[in-house]
Amino acid sequence: MAKRERGTLSRAEIVKVALEVAEADGAEALTFRRLGPALGVAPTAVLRHFRDKDELLLAIGAQLLEHALSEVDTDEPDWRKRIMSLARASRRAFVTHPRVAALVATRTLRQEAEFRTVELIIGALEQAGLHGRAAASMYRAVADTILAWTAFEANVHAVGLDVMDRDGLAWTREYVVLPADRYPHIRNVAEHLSDVNREDQFELALELILDAVEMRAKPI
Amino acid sequence: MAKRERGTLSRAEIVKVALEVAEADGAEALTFRRLGPALGVAPTAVLRHFRDKDELLLAIGAQLLEHALSEVDTDEPDWRKRIMSLARASRRAFVTHPRVAALVATRTLRQEAEFRTVELIIGALEQAGLHGRAAASMYRAVADTILAWTAFEANVHAVGLDVMDRDGLAWTREYVVLPADRYPHIRNVAEHLSDVNREDQFELALELILDAVEMRAKPI
DNA sequence: ACCTGAACACCGTTCAAGT
DNA sequence: ACCTGAACACCGTTCAAGT
Numbered sequence: 001m002a003k004r005e006r007g008t009l010s011r012a013e014i015v016k017v018a019l020e021v022a023e024a025d026g027a028e029a030l031t032f033r034r035l036g037p038a039l040g041v042a043p044t045a046v047l048r049h050f051r052d053k054d055e056l057l058l059a060i061g062a063q064l065l066e067h068a069l070s071e072v073d074t075d076e077p078d079w080r081k082r083i084m085s086l087a088r089a090s091r092r093a094f095v096t097h098p099r100v101a102a103l104v105a106t107r108t109l110r111q112e113a114e115f116r117t118v119e120l121i122i123g124a125l126e127q128a129g130l131h132g133r134a135a136a137s138m139y140r141a142v143a144d145t146i147l148a149w150t151a152f153e154a155n156v157h158a159v160g161l162d163v164m165d166r167d168g169l170a171w172t173r174e175y176v177v178l179p180a181d182r183y184p185h186i187r188n189v190a191e192h193l194s195d196v197n198r199e200d201q202f203e204l205a206l207e208l209i210l211d212a213v214e215m216r217a218k219p220i
Numbered sequence: 221m222a223k224r225e226r227g228t229l230s231r232a233e234i235v236k237v238a239l240e241v242a243e244a245d246g247a248e249a250l251t252f253r254r255l256g257p258a259l260g261v262a263p264t265a266v267l268r269h270f271r272d273k274d275e276l277l278l279a280i281g282a283q284l285l286e287h288a289l290s291e292v293d294t295d296e297p298d299w300r301k302r303i304m305s306l307a308r309a310s311r312r313a314f315v316t317h318p319r320v321a322a323l324v325a326t327r328t329l330r331q332e333a334e335f336r337t338v339e340l341i342i343g344a345l346e347q348a349g350l351h352g353r354a355a356a357s358m359y360r361a362v363a364d365t366i367l368a369w370t371a372f373e374a375n376v377h378a379v380g381l382d383v384m385d386r387d388g389l390a391w392t393r394e395y396v397v398l399p400a401d402r403y404p405h406i407r408n409v410a411e412h413l414s415d416v417n418r419e420d421q422f423e424l425a426l427e428l429i430l431d432a433v434e435m436r437a438k439p440i
Numbered sequence: 441a442c443c444t445g446a447a448c449a450c451c452g453t454t455c456a457a458g459t
Numbered sequence: 460a461c462c463t464g465a466a467c468a469c470c471g472t473t474c475a476a477g478t
Contacts, residue, residue: 267453
């Protein structure tokens with residue numbers, strides 16, 4: 001706990017160290033009392049830069065989204081690829097920091113990074129041929145699906161890391177041994193349930209929605 | 221805090237009162253220390269029926285899903301309607317108890333109610349014409365989308381109730397005033413953004429996916 | 441202006457003791 | 460067998476005091 005010179009603490013550094021702490025020891029370790037020492041400072045010093053814990057979490061979320069956005073190729077001419085690129089980048093950023101992501105994914109961040117995300121999606125949909133009300137409506141369906149899936153995955157990951165021992169890894173195994181007379185449909189596909197991983201499902205769900213977007217934009 | 225006779229405390233009653241407490245005072249009020257008095261019992265007495273708080277939350281989640289399932293018309297012959305009915309019932313159950321739902325939605329509950337849900341969805345997909353690996357894969361896409369959206373909405377609701385003052389209700393208002401030169405696409409549809417509500421989006425996103433399911437099951 | 445240290449009002453969980 | 464009460468090891472946040 002080397003003491004540091006006064007005035008050298010910044011919001012940026014706090015966010016960075018907070019991510020490290022959460023990554024290393026879990027979201028429940030992300031407390032002011034641990035964060036202080038990790039920064040070489042008293043626990044309450046952080047409160048001089050963030051009004052409360054919620055404001056800190058919001059800043060962390062913004063940072064995550066910022067990083068995801070920086071990886072998106074905004075010059076990609078194909079609108080579907082642009083949306084998929086954004087979706088994958090978001091997923092990657094959140095799954096990399098699942099414990100923090102779970103805490104912030106559902107917050108409206110209301111910051112630069114979020115506005116740019118919205119702009120990107122609406123632009124893609126307009127290119128696809130949707131405008132006005134239809135574009136607004138579809139934007140919410142697409143954006144919220146990406147966000148919902150991303151948040152969901154982050155949560156599952158975070159919980160998975162925390163209670164893996166209790167819940168067990170192979171949940172699909174339980175489905176295989178269910179009584180066939182009461183669960184005939186499950187039995188039919190049980191052997192395939194463990195093959196599918198969540199990343200594939202995320203891609204599939206999104207592709208399904210974009211298929212439908214395309215159909216509605218340019219009806220046959 | 222009328223004392224109660226010994227041996228009258230049950231898991232069922234604890235779950236019921238826990239839901240009431242959370243509903244009334246928020247998820248952060250769902251503590252053993254408040255739950256005890258609400259049950260007319262010492263705070264630690266609850267720990268005789270649930271190993272820890274996580275086990276209590278799991279039981280609450282199971283109860284929510286159970287209730288949702290009881291409202292689904294499983295005899296409905298149209299597979300699309302059956303899935304939509306399940307989705308709406310889940311949404312309703314979770315949005316009714318957003319603060320608790322947010323805490324439990326991402327847990328694999330691994331209980332009776334969950335198995336029946338899976339059985340229902342796979343049965344619907346088989347009726348649609350999907351089998352084996354394709355059915356398993358699509359089941360995950362559909363089920364996880366319902367779950368992700370439901371969890372997401374519950375979270376948004378819960379956060380909304382908790383930090384409504386700070387975040388403000390009319391987030392869409394901020395989008396209307398964004399500089400048009402930097403966000404031209406947003407500006408194009410800004411006036412329509414506030415029209416769409418989340419329930420419509422949930423329905424839309426699901427219909428989009430089911431459209432695509434139908435297309436893949438019976439290709440043109 | 442920025443940071444510290446003590447204090448306040450909480451948590452979940454354990455455990456010896458009561459009935 | 461079931462419940463209580465005290466105790467332990469934590470939280471976020473406030474606030475007077477230091478530099």
